[in-house]
Amino acid sequence: MYQSFIGLEIHVQLTTESKVFCSCKNHFGDEPNTNVCPVCMGLPGSLPALNEEAIKKSYAVARALNCRLSEECVFERKNYFYPDLPKNYQISQFEKPLGTDGYIDIEFNGKKKRVRIHECHLEEDAGKMVHAGDMSLLDFNRTGTPLLEIVTEPDLELAEEAEVLIQELRRIVRYLGVSDGNMEEGSMRADANVSINPAGQGLGNKVEVKNLNSSRFVRKSLSFEISRQSEIMEKGGTIVQETRLWNENRDQTEIMRTKENANDYRYFPEPDLPPFRTDKEFLSQVEDLQVELPLSRRDRYRNDYGLNELQADFICDEKFTADFFEECIQGGADPLQLVSWLSSDVQKELNRHGMVLEHSPLSSRRLVEMLQLLTQGRIHGKIAKQVLQVIFEEDKDPETIIRERNWEQITDSSAIQEIIDGVLNDFPKAVQEIQAGDSKPVKFLIGKVMQASSGRAEPKKVQQLLSSSLQVRTLDILSFGGAISGTRRGDGFIEPGDMLDIRKYLARDGEIAADLRFEEIQMGKFLSEELSPEDWAALVHRIFKLLKRGSNGILIAHGTDTLAYTAALLHWFFGSSNTPILLTAAVNPLEEDSSGVDHLKNGIMELEAAGRKGWPDLDVSGPSSVRVSVSGRVYPAYNLKFRNFEDGEQLFSTWNQNILKKTESNADLDIDRLDELPELDYVTSIFEQILKRVALVKIYPGMQSSLIKALIDQGVNCLVLELYDSGTANLSQSPFSIREALEYGKAKGVRFYCTSQQEGLVDFADYVTSHQLWKEGARAMGPDSSESAFARVIAEEFAAQLEKDDKL
DSSP states (O other), X not given: OEEEEEEEEEEEEOOOSBOSSSOSBOOTTSOTTOSOOHHHHTOTTOOOOOOHHHXXXXXXXXXXXXXXXXXXXXXXXXEOOOTTXXXXXXXXXXXXXXXXXXXXXXXXXXXXXXXXXXXXXXXXXXXXXXXXXXXXXXXXXXTTOEEEEEEEOSOBOOHHHHHHHHHHHHHHHHHHTSOOOOTTTTSEEEEEEEEEEETTSOOOOOEEEEEEOSHHHHHHHHHXXXXXXXXXXXXXXXXXXXXXXXXXXTTEEEEEEEOOOGGGGOOEEOTTSOOEEOOHHHHHHHHXXXXXXXXXXXXXXXXXXXXXXXXXXXXXXXXXXXXHHHHHHHTTOOHHHHHHHIIIIIHHHHHHHTOOGGGSSOOHHHHHHHHHHHHTTSSOHHHHHHHHHHHHHHOXXXXXXHHHHTOOOBOOHHHHXXXXXXXXXHOHHHHHXXXXXXXXXXXXXXXXXXXXXXXXXXXXXHHXXXXXXXXXXXXXXXXXXXXXXXXXXXXXXXXXOSOOXXXXXXXXXXXXXXXXXXXEEEEESSOGGGOOHHHHHHHHHHHHHHHHHTOSOEEEEEOSTTHHHHHHHHHHHHTTOSSOEXXXXXXXXXXXXXXXXXXXXXXXXXXXXXXXHOOOOOSSSSOOSEEEEETTEEEESXXXXXXXXXXXXXXXXXXXXXXXXXXXXXXXXXXXXXXXXXXXXXXXXXXXXXXXXXXEEEOOTTOXXXXXXXXXXXXXXXXXXXXXXXXXXXXXXXXSOSHHHHHHHHHTTOEEEEEESSSSOBOOXXXXXXXXXXXXXXXEOBTOOHHHHHHHHHHHHXXXXXXXXXXX
């Protein structure tokens, strides 16, 4: 087993008005060779002068990277010959750089790492060579541009880690305002040093890959180099210390020259520049440039506002977006509603108009105003999207837009009540049927009210006022197969039954509120182990429609065998809904189980109470509107595990309940925010596609890679691996190892999600096998059970497909 060591040399062009040692303009994109002078061209008799802004910004970066700031730094001449260096030397720093011994924290695949910064030093950039056919053209505009070089220690192991570090450093310099970090324009470039050796033997001969101008090229070049060097060593060869270039057309590195060392550059002090010495005033100015950095902001947003990892990453990617986000919150916006709009509809409008948020007509005030209109019920979600489009097209305020277009909903209770009274007078028969216990005419009356208001009446208020006028509330009962609605045959076997008839079991004995009506819907006649993608699609689609209609609560009768999967799936889909959703199950058919009937009554009373007051706290992290009630006990919808206790009573338990109290487990697919869900056939096709490419595999002693590789060859690209302990498996070189499958899957872009067969936190800690899993790109699912992780992957894939098909 080989160990890789990666260090980076990152060059950041600083945004100053003039160059670092002369007064020439520092501006990208000007006509070639127009921003040059005797100093930057190295003509005899010219003398350099240090740009104060450049040294100040350099110290600011070193300070942000936790470096020890030098009280005195010295400039030196680095001597080498190259066409883009007119002086034949570069003014740089060597013996006394401006910052040393710092660090930067990064996170990859859920694992945090501290990467040491060896030094930061300021130097001048070289010119730019443009190759055209058999000619090479030189542009010296870039010569003398202030260039900060940041050198890391070889603390990285993976090419993906290097990519993450480059991206994080880009955010830092942009947050500080010292560079635009535009790698495409050469404002930020990297050289990567990589060496591999047998594990435990330390550094080997290093190979440098030069002039990488994107984080993607950093990753791809390092992945290639690690593979190339590993192959050489496996064949008994020796790695030659050399410098290579990345050929993006061939996706490979190519030899440039044998590697020089520091002595080859013949460093000596720059005689025309005195040492730079800091003082209190200078250090105070450096401190004034410091801001809250992206990593700190991401952590704060997750802790203070309940954002999940992806949401926090999106908001904090650009400082302006993070500032905009906070301005909106200060204006009264709800953080989760806000991030949902920013990451979806706002981003779509920006993409459509080719804009960035900073230069768009959408101000924080306008977005807050629009969200307040939505929250107040003056517009609904579909109108809000139209308002957003008009803001971008016509540069107008939301209030002006809805007034000019007469888009405001009717939210006045007295006005809606007047419409409702007229409808009830026109359809007395429907009212009589409802009061007799039939809930079906309720939907008919809602439709008539909406029709009478030209679709402008606020739907949820219509539902509330109509229920109040009729003195009824409707709970929707979905019969979703399982023994609870099944029957026992004469031979003793249980088979699927007809729709669960709630009225048959709920006598009006005063326990159930008299104003409750039940809308019963048959979702399938099957046992829960017979669940198909089509069944899940139908359930998700139906729940979405009920939520949009304004259901007071949804009860789902389910079987026990696959309840943990469906409950987790609904948690990830609908956990952020305001409508309570309760799944219930029974081991035996209700017709022969009096205790089951009692539990069902209790479940309905709990659901009805949650509709009025919300679910009680279950002492686990992450609020969710979805719960499970079985045998008189209420559980969270995620991390549900079936157990058979010694007394014979079959119950569920919550896997990792103590850990869940301390970890983020919020539902993150907010599907109920959508105004419309695509047609059922489309939703079904998505579920069928996803469940063809997602698989759950339990690792066992003696498992061979060929089994997992066969799944990958059949189109599986998301694998939930149920491992041992905190995330371990056999990753040796033996035939009974999954190492080859992981490498095979990684090369094909397969995503691995890891859970455990034992209760506990999967964090890839302590064991070398865990570390190897992480190195191959596996994602630790923390406290999630295998069922919850599997459901989460399905939900994430579903959201990604909707986004891809532009359905969101």
